[in-house]
Amino acid sequence: MSTHIGAEPGEIAPVVLMPGDPLRARWIAETFLEDARCYSEVRGMLGYTGTWRGRRVSVQGSGMGQPSLAIYANELFREYGVESIVRVGSCGALTDRLAVRDIVLASGACTDSSMNRIRFEGLDYAPVADFGLLHRAYEAARTRAGGADVHVGLLLSSDSFYSPRPELTARMVEYGVLAVEMEASALYTLAAGHGRKALAVCTVSDHIVTGEETTAAEREKTFGAMVDIALEAALGA
Numbered sequence: 001m002s003t004h005i006g007a008e009p010g011e012i013a014p015v016v017l018m019p020g021d022p023l024r025a026r027w028i029a030e031t032f033l034e035d036a037r038c039y040s041e042v043r044g045m046l047g048y049t050g051t052w053r054g055r056r057v058s059v060q061g062s063g064m065g066q067p068s069l070a071i072y073a074n075e076l077f078r079e080y081g082v083e084s085i086v087r088v089g090s091c092g093a094l095t096d097r098l099a100v101r102d103i104v105l106a107s108g109a110c111t112d113s114s115m116n117r118i119r120f121e122g123l124d125y126a127p128v129a130d131f132g133l134l135h136r137a138y139e140a141a142r143t144r145a146g147g148a149d150v151h152v153g154l155l156l157s158s159d160s161f162y163s164p165r166p167e168l169t170a171r172m173v174e175y176g177v178l179a180v181e182m183e184a185s186a187l188y189t190l191a192a193g194h195g196r197k198a199l200a201v202c203t204v205s206d207h208i209v210t211g212e213e214t215t216a217a218e219r220e221k222t223f224g225a226m227v228d229i230a231l232e233a234a235l236g237a
């Protein structure tokens with residue numbers, strides 16, 4: 001067991017899909033994996049290991065926000081030898097180029113968090129996706145997107161779901177940011193620091209410009225196309 005994950009050594013696969021919502025983790029395990037078994041219920045942050053097309057894969061909830069994700073990603077990389085983490089998350093569209101249920105493959109992730117500023121003592125680090133995972137996800141999206149439009153570009157990983165400074169988000173959009181979520185930047189940074197691989201594949205759950213939104217149940221159980229893309233990218237031939 002690590003501090004926050006109740007798995008024995010060897011119980012977690014080298015490839016991990018990581019939704020923020022632990023109930024989305026359960027849905028992914030029950031819907032997409034064979035022989036899925038729950039390895040951790042610590043704090044309700046569910047984790048499962050099963051197989052997909054005969055290959056072992058785990059699904060681990062991260063919780064919301066970079067500090068929470070960093071706990072799980074650090075323990076997976078350091079204590080369970082995980083090689084790749086693919087975040088399968090929801091995000092809010094910041095531009096009318098995106099529609100609800102579109103999918104974003106995050107080539108990089110900006111942030112308003114102080115985590116990297118502290119890590120790099122004020123220098124600006126650019127957290128980016130593993131190119132191999134990103135390339136395979138892009139290829140997989142040709143057949144696995146289920147009709148959704150797929151965009152490759154920048155996310156904003158914000159510490160605030162309810163932004164106190166929307167004018168700064170607008171400036172990010174002027175510089176190409178597509179959507180906002182709360183974890184990808186820390187995931188990319190931690191993967192790089194550990195010499196491992198990471199990608200964030202996010203479905204647009206709500207639209208900051210139009211106000212359109214999905215329900216909690218839809219965010220938990222209906223974003224299957226991003227899971228198909230993530231599995232193909234991480235485990236496909």
Ligand SMILES: O=P(O)(O)O[C@H]1O[C@H](CO)[C@@H](O)[C@H]1O
Pocket residue numbers: 019020021063064065088089090091161181182183219
């Ligand atoms: O749906 P998940 O994967 O949790 O992702 C998004 O949803 C949460 C906010 O509602 C944040 O964690 C954000 O990043």
Ligand SMILES: O=c1cc[nH]c(=O)[nH]1
Pocket residue numbers: 090091092093161180181182205206208
């Ligand atoms: O962090 C998030 C996730 C989904 N939608 C948002 O507006 N923000």
